[in-house]
Amino acid sequence: MFDSRSKDHAPEPPPAFAGPVKLPSIQRRRHFKSLLANVILITLAGMAILPLIFVFTYITSAGLPALNLDLFYRLPAPPGETGGGMANAIVGSLVMVVLSSLMAMPTGLLCGLYVAEFPHQRLARILRFIIDLMTGIPSIVIGLFAYATLVVPLGGFSAWAGSAALAVIMLPIVSRTTEEILRLIPAQLREAGLALGLPRWKVLVRMIMRAGRSAIATGVFLAIARAAGETAPLLFTSFNNQYWNTGLREPVASLPVQIYTYAISPYEEWHRLAWAGSLILVSVVFAINLICRLVLKRQTK
Amino acid sequence: MSAKAPTLAINRRKSVAGDEVFNFVLRSIAVCVLGGFAALTVFLAHSAWPAIDAAGAGFLWSSAWDPVTGEFGALAFLWGTVVSSLLALLLSAPVSIGAALFLTDLAPRPVRAPVAFLIEMLAAIPSVVYGIWGIFVLAPVIREYVHPLLNGYLGFLPIFEGPPFGLGMLSAAFVLAVMITPTITAVCREVFRSVPDPLREAAIGLGATRWETIRIAVLKPSVSGVFGAMILGLGRALGETMAVTMVIGNRPEISASLFKPAATMASVIANEYTEAQGDAHLSALAAIGLVLLLVSSLVNLGARWIIKKTESKTHV
Secondary structure: OHHHHHHOOOOOOOHHHHOOOOOOHHHHHHHHHHHHHHHHHHHHHHHHHHHHHHHHHHHHHHHOOOOOOHHHHOOOOOOOOOOOOOHHHHHHHHHHHHHHHHHHHHHHHHHHHHHHHOOOOHHHHHHHHHHHHHHOOOHHHHHHHHHHHHHHHHOOOOHHHHHHHHHHHHHHHHHHHHHHHHHHOOHHHHHHHHHOOOOHHHHHHHHHHHHOHHHHHHHHHHHHHHHHOOOHHHOOOOOOOOOOOOOOOOOOOOHHHHHHHHHOOOOHHHHHHHHHHHHHHHHHHHHHHHHHHHHHHHHHO | OOOHHHHHHHHHHHHHHHHHHHHHHHHHHHHHHHHHHHHHHHHHHHHHHHHHHHHOOHHHHOOOEEOOOOEEOOHHHHHHHHHHHHHHHHHHHHHHHHHHHHHHHHOOHHHHHHHHHHHHHHHHOOHHHHHHHHHHHHHHHHHHHHHHHHHHHHOOOHHHOOOOOOOOHHHHHHHHHHHHHHHHHHHHHHHHHOOOHHHHHHHHHOOOOHHHHHHHHHHHHHHHHHHHHHHHHHHHHHHOOHHHHHHOEOOOOOOOOOOOOEOOHHHHHHHHOOOOOHHHHHHHHHHHHHHHHHHHHHHHHHHHHHHHHHHHHHOO
16 A cells, blocks of 8 residues: 555546546436436426516506506596596505504404413413414405404494404414514513513513514514405405495495406406506505515514 | 511512503403404304205205205315315425425525515415406416317317316416415425434435435425425415406316316305395305315314424424
């Protein structure tokens, strides 16, 4: 061994330099298989994104030409007439989203706090289970819920019923986000507060909730974005309305329901409005998502 | 000392009282939410009861749905829901699993976050927007290109026969597949990420190629987690309403053909509820809603249970 090394200092050039390595055929097949798998995985990932690009480009190309100021301040035109807007639907959506946030936000926050901070109470465990269950309820069934509990007793379609249905959709999202974020807050913070002699509620409300404030806020906004796009629970709770809504106990138009009505109508002009409405809706939802994610990313960094 | 003790005691009592009030508030909100949920379910069951009472178990086994003559059987809708969801899962699962693997094991680090973000944005698009896209973009594509291709060459198979409507089972399944992809991808990604890195390193150390590493060290330990992810996606597909309602064609028929229109439990409720004729019709639709609630809840809980079980296993 030592002899041969001392004899020639320059080792023989590795065979790779002489030409491409001839791997045994099994090895070659393994490497080829791996390469093929890589290509397939990249293709699959591309296929997952492709629909987003298709949907987004089509909505933009069909919606942009139809977008004008009329949409934001004029009422829908009767079928056959050109022009008209979706102002009442936009206002209706805003009103119902605000109302449902007012209902779902405090409740969801406190539910999340309870579930995260008192996991040993049996009630909290039951609540957690039910909230898990609620996230999986189809939105159309939530519409049925609201119809049976609010529309029938109140004697008609109303903005209240629609808002309540949206609130039922938001509640589990808000609660679960709150819970997840509170779990991320280090236990030392709680211990520090308690060691200072603060009562537990003060520690939770003034320290823990405050520490998770902005992350929880993004969760709330994501829930709002989700509720703003929901159609199914509004179909037979807030129903629809071709005019300005005059009260919360009246049927009220909303953007998603209006898009649905226009999309399945036979009128070319209404299709145009449906595309414009979709573009508005998607832009709002995307904007909220994007901002929330950016804020959240900065927070976690 | 003796002067200080009382104030301390008062402070202590105050803080204990504050905690008790706080706990009481939280508990009562929890009770309200639970009570509210129970009330919703009871109200729904109440409005569904006449239909269930009238039809009995036949409600689920009969496929006759004729509101005019008062015949209500939900089988055609069950069929539509199950078939469209399973088809969607079939289309979506390979793509989602592949995308998740790409994100955890293949993509260079700077690529991962943007791709994951784009896939998550698929979930942010409202259902009704998928619906309008399905009507005006997807359905014509299926009518003009997919139908002639599949029907022309494979038309002798029962699943590919049928008329070139564009709206039908295949369109619905396709839209659903797009909609459940982010769900399955996200859960799969978590599952693959929870596979400990030493497992991957061991495989690489033994000389495994990248694909062999993925197969042996990533996919094999995550089989049940991936299964859970798929069931969760199935749960989402079962309850999806608007997009399906807009593209499935809404005809309660049981047929093997993918090109024929069909109807799902969610779509029939969305379609007929506001213009239902009479209490019997309303009640039958509520009963379908109740069945949908039960099915999707069971599927979702099952999926969560599977995922939780695998998570606790891999974290050992």
